[in-house]
Amino acid sequence: MSQENGKDRPSRAWSPLKSLGRALKCIPIDRRDLIDILRRSHEHNLLDRDALDMMEGVMQVSEMQVRDIMVPRSQMEVVNRSLPIDGFLPMVIETAHSRFPVVDGDKNKVVGILLAKDLLQYFAPNHKESFNLRDLLRPAIFIPESKRLNVLLREFRSSRNHMAIVVDEYGQAAGLVTIEDVLEQIVGEIEDEHDIDDLDTLIMPRSDDEYVIKGILSIEEFNDYFGVSYDKGDVDTVAGMVISSLGHLPRRGEAVTMEGFRFEVLHADSRRVHLLRATRLANNQDTASE
Secondary structure (H helix, E strand, O other), X not given: OHHHHHHHHHHHHXXXXXXXXXXXXXXXXXXXXXXXXXXXXXXXXXXXXXXHHHHHHHHHHOOOEHHHOOEEHHHOOOEEOOXXXXXXXXXXXXXXXXXXXXXXXXXXXXXXXXEHHHXXXXXXXXXXXXXXXXXXXXXXXXXXXXXXXXXXXXXXXXXXOOEEEEEOOOOOEEEEEEXXXXXXXXXXXXXXXXXXXXXXXXXXXXXXXXXXXXXXXXXXXXXXXXXXXXXXXXXXXXHHHHHHHHOOOOOOOOEEEEOOEXXXXXXXXXXXXXXXXXXXXXOOOOOEEO
C-alpha cells in the first residue's frame, strides 16, 4: 500500500506543474502576442467581431498621438470674434457642428470655444438683449501634438471638455481634436443625425458635386444615378470597386480617384467599407490613390 502511495505522489505533484506550464504558454509577452490571442478567441467564437474590433481599438489608442487624428488647421471651421451673429450663423447652420473655435483675426489665435446651443437664446421671441459673442465664450483647452490619445481621453472625461485645440512646438494652433475623434478609434465611426441612417437611402447629396454614399451601393445603381459607366469587373458594389482599386481594405481618410470621381472613405472597420464621400472632379484629373 505504501509503495502504491509512493508511486502516486509524483504523479499528483506533477499534474499542477503541467497545468501551470500550459497556462504560462497562454500569457502574452507583447501587444502583438495579445492581439493574436484575441483573434484566436474570435475564431473560436469566444469573442464576437465587434468586441474584437473594440479591444484592438483600445490597444491602438494607447499607441497613437493627437497628431494622428486631429483635424488640421486648414480644415477647421471657426468663428471670427469680430463678426456679428449674422456673419457666422450661416456657417454654423451649414456645418451643423456643436462646437466651434473662436479666433481673433486668424486661426492661429484661438480665444475660446462657442457652443452652438448657446446661440438659441438670441432667437427667443421675447429676447431683447443685444448679441455679444464674448459673453458666450467657453475657455479653450490647448494640448501638444504629441499627447497620447489614451491620456487625452482620460483628461476629456475628468474635465468634461469635448474639444481641445492642438498646438505645435511654437505654440501655434495646428488643428483641433474632439472626444468623438478619440472614441471613433475604439468603436468606429460614430454616426449622428446628419449621417445616412435610413436603410433605404444609399446616396445623400451634399452639394452639386459632393455626395455621401453607402458602400453597399451597387455599381449598376451608381452608373444609373450619375450617368457614368464604371466596369463591374469581379465586384458588385462601390465599396468593392474602391477596395479593388486600392488593393487593400482601406481605413477612414484613404481616398482614390477613378474616372472623374474621388472616393474618400468616411467609415470603415476591419471587415468592410460602410460610407464613402464621392466628389465629382474636373475632366482633366487623372486616376490616383492617396
